[in-house]
Amino acid sequence: MRAKAITRxxxxxxxxxxxxxxxxxxxxxxxxxxxxxxxxPVWVPNVILNLFILSLYYYYKFxxxxxxxxxxxxxxxxxxATGLVATVFSLALKLVEHLLxxxxxTTHPVFIDLLYIINLGLxxxxxxxxxxxxxxLILYQKSKWLLRLWNVFEWGLLFALLYNSLGFRxxxxxxxxxxxxxxxxxxxxLALVLSGNMKWVAYLNFRQKWTSLLLLLLTIFxxxxxxxxxxxxxxxxxxxxxxxxxxxxxxxxxxxxxTFVSIYSIFSFLVILFNLPTTSVFEQKLEEVVNFxxxxxSIQTEQSEDSVYxxxxxxSVSTVFADAAWLEVKESERDAKIFTYKITDKEARDxxxxxxxxxxxxxxxxxxxxxxxLSKHLAALKGSRFRSILAFPIYVKGENIGTLALLKELAxxxxxxxxxxxxxxxxxxxxxxxNFRLMEEALQNERYKEELKIAKTVQKSLLPDVLxxxxxxxxxxxxxxxxxxxxxxxxTLRTNSNEVSLIIADVSGKGTTAAFHMSQMKxxxxxxxxxxxEPDLFMKRANQALVYCLERGSFISATFFVINKEQKxxxxxxxxxxxxxxxxxxxxxxxxxxxxxIALGMVRNKSYANFIQANEFEYKxxxxxxxxxxxxxxxxxxxxxxxxxxxxxxxxxxxxNESPKDIQTHLINRLYEFSETENINxxxxxxxxxxK
Numbered sequence: 001m002r003a004k005a006i007t008r009x010x011x012x013x014x015x016x017x018x019x020x021x022x023x024x025x026x027x028x029x030x031x032x033x034x035x036x037x038x039x040x041p042v043w044v045p046n047v048i049l050n051l052f053i054l055s056l057y058y059y060y061k062f063x064x065x066x067x068x069x070x071x072x073x074x075x076x077x078x079x080x081a082t083g084l085v086a087t088v089f090s091l092a093l094k095l096v097e098h099l100l101x102x103x104x105x106t107t108h109p110v111f112i113d114l115l116y117i118i119n120l121g122l123x124x125x126x127x128x129x130x131x132x133x134x135x136x137l138i139l140y141q142k143s144k145w146l147l148r149l150w151n152v153f154e155w156g157l158l159f160a161l162l163y164n165s166l167g168f169r170x171x172x173x174x175x176x177x178x179x180x181x182x183x184x185x186x187x188x189x190l191a192l193v194l195s196g197n198m199k200w201v202a203y204l205n206f207r208q209k210w211t212s213l214l215l216l217l218l219t220i221f222x223x224x225x226x227x228x229x230x231x232x233x234x235x236x237x238x239x240x241x242x243x244x245x246x247x248x249x250x251x252x253x254x255x256x257x258x259t260f261v262s263i264y265s266i267f268s269f270l271v272i273l274f275n276l277p278t279t280s281v282f283e284q285k286l287e288e289v290v291n292f293x294x295x296x297x298s299i300q301t302e303q304s305e306d307s308v309y310x311x312x313x314x315x316s317v318s319t320v321f322a323d324a325a326w327l328e329v330k331e332s333e334r335d336a337k338i339f340t341y342k343i344t345d346k347e348a349r350d351x352x353x354x355x356x357x358x359x360x361x362x363x364x365x366x367x368x369x370x371x372x373x374l375s376k377h378l379a380a381l382k383g384s385r386f387r388s389i390l391a392f393p394i395y396v397k398g399e400n401i402g403t404l405a406l407l408k409e410l411a412x413x414x415x416x417x418x419x420x421x422x423x424x425x426x427x428x429x430x431x432x433x434x435n436f437r438l439m440e441e442a443l444q445n446e447r448y449k450e451e452l453k454i455a456k457t458v459q460k461s462l463l464p465d466v467l468x469x470x471x472x473x474x475x476x477x478x479x480x481x482x483x484x485x486x487x488x489x490x491x492t493l494r495t496n497s498n499e500v501s502l503i504i505a506d507v508s509g510k511g512t513t514a515a516f517h518m519s520q521m522k523x524x525x526x527x528x529x530x531x532x533x534e535p536d537l538f539m540k541r542a543n544q545a546l547v548y549c550l551e552r553g554s555f556i557s558a559t560f561f562v563i564n565k566e567q568k569x570x571x572x573x574x575x576x577x578x579x580x581x582x583x584x585x586x587x588x589x590x591x592x593x594x595x596x597x598i599a600l601g602m603v604r605n606k607s608y609a610n611f612i613q614a615n616e617f618e619y620k621x622x623x624x625x626x627x628x629x630x631x632x633x634x635x636x637x638x639x640x641x642x643x644x645x646x647x648x649x650x651x652x653x654x655x656x657n658e659s660p661k662d663i664q665t666h667l668i669n670r671l672y673e674f675s676e677t678e679n680i681n682x683x684x685x686x687x688x689x690x691x692k
Contacts, residue, residue, distance in 0.1 A: 585622025
């Protein structure tokens, strides 16, 4: 909010200073043209121009430099858009001038100065916008030396502003002219040195480079148009010998800015243009490396051999620009399974049968002459759209388990380099499959045992041994896992002398994964709750943290409470968890608190805040709050009927006058009586709070 306020303030200051510049400069022009001594000192417009420049500089500094979301193309688009607006507005003024024709109005110095000041404001705004964008591009991956050089450049421009504020409106012989030339030369040299820093260009792909070329070309056009328009208007005003006006031709800051922005724009255009021929080759090589790495890592990331086969097909086709591919994997001596990519099973089997009829046996050699021979064979196959084929064996433990075939619609479409690349991919795929099988065999026997061991240890450490105690309420909790390891979690934390935080959560899934997610939830609870944040904010931050931890499809339902004994209030937020069962002792009534909220991890962006709400109620002596997981209400008897919310309500009413511990014991006993077995089908977890 503070940054936005400063940005708006600077924009307002910019508008005010431009209007002041317009008023004062026109006043000076009118007076000097009439031979009258101006009421406003002739140096005032120049100072106001510098204030206008400073306000725009800091406006774009906050607008551009502090926007971390902007990428390279976004920056170029903003420069282009600013230049487009300035140019269109300037052309509109030219149209108005043209429509007025050659009259006393259009040839009067005051009218010319009006056009000049408007164009000057547009040009300065465009230049400072481009300056801020070029600064961000130049300082991408900056070094100490580069940062120091840029600071010298900026401080030099500040000195130029001060120099222009001293009243040097014209270049005079002697010292003034020498300083003017020295400063301009200094800024030109710095602009040339700084313009050599274009590391960002290497991170553009082929399409982005073409976009950048177009945007830079238009930017250069806007610069040339604005410069010549300003110069033309300035020359028109100089035809009136007595007129004094704010002439940009003697403003070192503006001239230096035009020079720098123009040089960097031209350099960027040329560098991107000369990099275009190598971009596609570089991207192809990069894709080869990425695809090879993808195949190499498939053993760690994929869940089956079929996934490795599909990756092999996709990466091979994209790397050598093939049109289609299939992979024939032997399942037995007679049967084979075919995986296809951009080709139907029927097309693949027709080609296999055709090659078999042509006595092309086995996997082909990897020479280009064999490719040509295959092209001839495919040409004889009627109805086929493919004219080139390469085939490679897939070996696992020295056994040929299948054949990879790549196809193109052009004859002789594969070269030796492509052949070597795909051969490497096929070999690596065989290694990955072999390693995958070995790992599966090694882990199969120990996985279940190890998971239980780790998960039991983790889960045991997650649930608290002792719950928080208070004079205002008592708490009792219970948790029983359906399997060796469950996914339910509860905890309490005293944040200060008046407040205690509670949480109950249910992690989707079972086993080691659920145990580790419980561990993450515990860490989030203890780190966020101790800051005494509001429940809805807790859920938002917890979701933000969990989206980086939870895999797709996993989520955690939870309800977070803050009990304030000084205010006698409970603040809470619910994230897709079971509704709280609450008993009101004052009127002997009971209700379920069904509030808005979805589970943590289900919405993986900032819009999650729209699905969470803060809730609050006052508690009174004798009130009871029953927190539980869905294993309680979804417990089933032998007939498949669920325990349900009505039975849970009835159980609480039966023992409403008892202690939390007794209420808990009664509830668990009723659950086991209802299910008629100790082998529960889901975790039983409750946390019961009774207020005094």
